[in-house]
Amino acid sequence: MRLPGTGIPELPGKLPIIGHGLMFFGDGKHIHKTFKWLGEEAIKLGGVVSVNFGPIKVYVVADPDDSAVVATNCLAKGFFYDFSNAYIGNAILCAKLPLWKQQRKALNPAFKQQILNNFMDIFNNQGRRLIMQFAAHGPGSFDHHHPILINNLESSLQTLAGYHIDEIADKCDTYVQSVEEFLHIVSERFSKIWWYSDYLFSFSDLKKRLDKCTNIIHSYSLNAIKKKRLERKFNSTSEKDLNCRTEETISLLDFILDQDKSKQFLTDEEIREQIDVFLIASFDTSATALIYLLTVVGSYPEVQQKIYDEILAEVGDNKDVTKDVLPKLVYLEAVIKETLRIYTVVPAIARKTDIDLKLKNYTIPKGSSISIMLGTLHQHPQWGPDAHQFRPERWFTENLNVFAPFSMGKRNCIGKVYAMMSMKVLLVHVFRHYKVTGDISNTEHRLGVLLKPATGHHIKLDKRNKT
Numbered sequence: 001m002r003l004p005g006t007g008i009p010e011l012p013g014k015l016p017i018i019g020h021g022l023m024f025f026g027d028g029k030h031i032h033k034t035f036k037w038l039g040e041e042a043i044k045l046g047g048v049v050s051v052n053f054g055p056i057k058v059y060v061v062a063d064p065d066d067s068a069v070v071a072t073n074c075l076a077k078g079f080f081y082d083f084s085n086a087y088i089g090n091a092i093l094c095a096k097l098p099l100w101k102q103q104r105k106a107l108n109p110a111f112k113q114q115i116l117n118n119f120m121d122i123f124n125n126q127g128r129r130l131i132m133q134f135a136a137h138g139p140g141s142f143d144h145h146h147p148i149l150i151n152n153l154e155s156s157l158q159t160l161a162g163y164h165i166d167e168i169a170d171k172c173d174t175y176v177q178s179v180e181e182f183l184h185i186v187s188e189r190f191s192k193i194w195w196y197s198d199y200l201f202s203f204s205d206l207k208k209r210l211d212k213c214t215n216i217i218h219s220y221s222l223n224a225i226k227k228k229r230l231e232r233k234f235n236s237t238s239e240k241d242l243n244c245r246t247e248e249t250i251s252l253l254d255f256i257l258d259q260d261k262s263k264q265f266l267t268d269e270e271i272r273e274q275i276d277v278f279l280i281a282s283f284d285t286s287a288t289a290l291i292y293l294l295t296v297v298g299s300y301p302e303v304q305q306k307i308y309d310e311i312l313a314e315v316g317d318n319k320d321v322t323k324d325v326l327p328k329l330v331y332l333e334a335v336i337k338e339t340l341r342i343y344t345v346v347p348a349i350a351r352k353t354d355i356d357l358k359l360k361n362y363t364i365p366k367g368s369s370i371s372i373m374l375g376t377l378h379q380h381p382q383w384g385p386d387a388h389q390f391r392p393e394r395w396f397t398e399n400l401n402v403f404a405p406f407s408m409g410k411r412n413c414i415g416k417v418y419a420m421m422s423m424k425v426l427l428v429h430v431f432r433h434y435k436v437t438g439d440i441s442n443t444e445h446r447l448g449v450l451l452k453p454a455t456g457h458h459i460k461l462d463k464r465n466k467t
C-alpha cells in the first residue's frame with residue numbers, strides 16, 4: 001500500500017491504534033529477525049518503507065545513497081532516544097540540536113590523534129590484563145563475553161573517567177550488570193508500545209528497576225568527578241595546560257574539566273551526563289565487536305594465520321604496540337572492518353527531518369521520524385553475491401562505499417578512531433599469545449539497543465609456543 005501524498009510504501013499488516021506494534025513484540029531474537037526482514041522489505045520496495053509504532057510513523061531507509069542523504073541532512077535524533085532522556089538526555093548522544101552542536105564542537109578536540117595516542121599505554125596494559133583474565137578460565141572452551149566486557153569497561157573507566165586501574169579492578173561487575181539492565185529496559189520500552197507513555201511508565205516496575213540501575217551507573221561517574229576535582233585542587237601539576245602535561249594520561253574527564261576551568265559553567269551533573277554517555281557508548285560496543293571477531297576468526301584458521309604473521313612482522317612477539325605501528329596492521333584492520341560489516345553492532349539508528357527530504361524515489365515529509373538500517377546497508381546487493389560471507393580480502397580489492405558501522409555524516413561516532421585503536425591493540429596481545437578456536441556457524445543473534453550473540457559465544461584458547 002502507498003501512502004497518499006508521499007507515494008512511500010507502507011508495511012502491510014498495520015492495525016488500528018497499535019499500527020505495526022505487535023510485530024516488534026517479543027524477545028531480542030524476534031526483534032533481530034523482524035529488523036532484518038524490515039530492512040530487506042525496504043530494499044525490495046525502492047529503498048524506503050513506512051512503519052507505525054502505535055501512533056508514531058517511522059520511515060525506514062535501507063538504500064545506501066538515501067541513507068547518506070538522511071545522515072547528512074538530518075542531525076536531530078528520533079523519538080526512541082527520548083526513552084533515555086531523564087538519565088542521559090542532555091549529553092551528546094541524545095542531545096537536542098542546538099545543544100548538540102555546541103557539545104560536539106567542544107568535544108571533537110578530545111578525540112584528536114594526539115590525545116588518543118596518550119591512551120596507548122592503557123590499551124597495552126589492558127591487552128596484557130585480558131590474557132590474564134582469559135587464563136583465569138582454565139583450559140577448554142568458555143564464554144568470552146564477560147571477560148571482554150569487563151576488560152573494555154576497565155579501559156573506558158581509565159581513559160574516559162580518569163580512574164586508575166587499581167581503583168576499579170574487580171569493581172566492574174556491578175556496572176556491567178547495571179548497563180545491561182539499563183539497555184534491556186530501554187529496548188523493552190521500544191518493543192512494547194504501551195510503555196511509550198511516560199505517565200504509564202512512571203507507575204511500572206520497569207521504572208523502579210531503571211531508577212535503581214541508573215543510580216549505580218551515576219555513582220561511578222559522580223565519584224570520578226569528585227575524585228578528579230579533589231586531585232586538581234591539591235595537585236598543582238594536574239592544573240597545568242593540556243599542552244604542558246607530559247607524564248600523566250589525560251582522560252576525557254581531564255579534558256572537560258580543563259576546558260571548563262576558566263568558564264566554570266558546567267555543573268557536576270552536566271559533566272556526569274557526558275561521562276555516562278561516553279562510558280556506555282564505548283565499552284559495550286567495542287566489546288561486542290571483539291566478541292564476534294574472536295569467534296569468527298576462530299572459525300577461519302587461514303585468516304588467523306595471516307593476522308598472526310602480520311603481528312610478528314610488524315610488532316614482534318612481545319613488544320608493546322606503538323602508535324606508529326597501528327597503521328601498518330592493515331590485514332588486522334580489514335578483519336575488524338569485515339566483522340563490523342557482517343555483525344553490525346549498532347544495526348539501526350533514528351533521526352528526525354526538519355525539511356521535506358528528497359530521496360531517490362520518494363520525498364519524506366518535514367517533521368518525520370526516520371530510521372537508517374546500518375545492518376541492511378552492509379548486506380546490500382552492492383556488496384556482491386558473497387555479501388553474507390566473511391571475507392576480509394574484499395577490503396583490498398573492492399570499492400566499498402556503503403560501510404557505516406560508526407554511522408555517517410557529522411553526527412557519526414565521535415569515538416571511532418579510539419575504537420579502532422583500542423581494538424587493534426587488544427587483538428595484537430590476544431592473537432600473539434593464543435591460538436583461538438571458535439564456531440560462528442550456528443550463532444543466533446538478539447537485538448536490544450545493540451546486536452549481540454543470543455547463544456553466548458564459546459571459544460577455546462591454546463597458548464602459542466613461542467620459539
Ligand code: HEM
Pocket residue numbers: 092093094104277278281282283285286289345346349350405406407410411412413414415416418419
Ligand atoms: C565498535 C565500536 C563502536 C561502534 C560500532 C559505535 C557506533 C556508533 C554509532 C552507530 C553511533 C551513532 C549513533 C546514533 O546516531 O544514534 C555512535 C555514536 C557515538 N559514539 Fe560510538 N561506536 C563505537 C565505539 C565508541 C567509542 C569507543 C566511543 C567513545 C570513546 C563512542 C562514543 C560515541 C558517542 C559519544 C556517540 C554520539 C555522537 C554524537 O551524537 O555526536 N563510540 N557510535
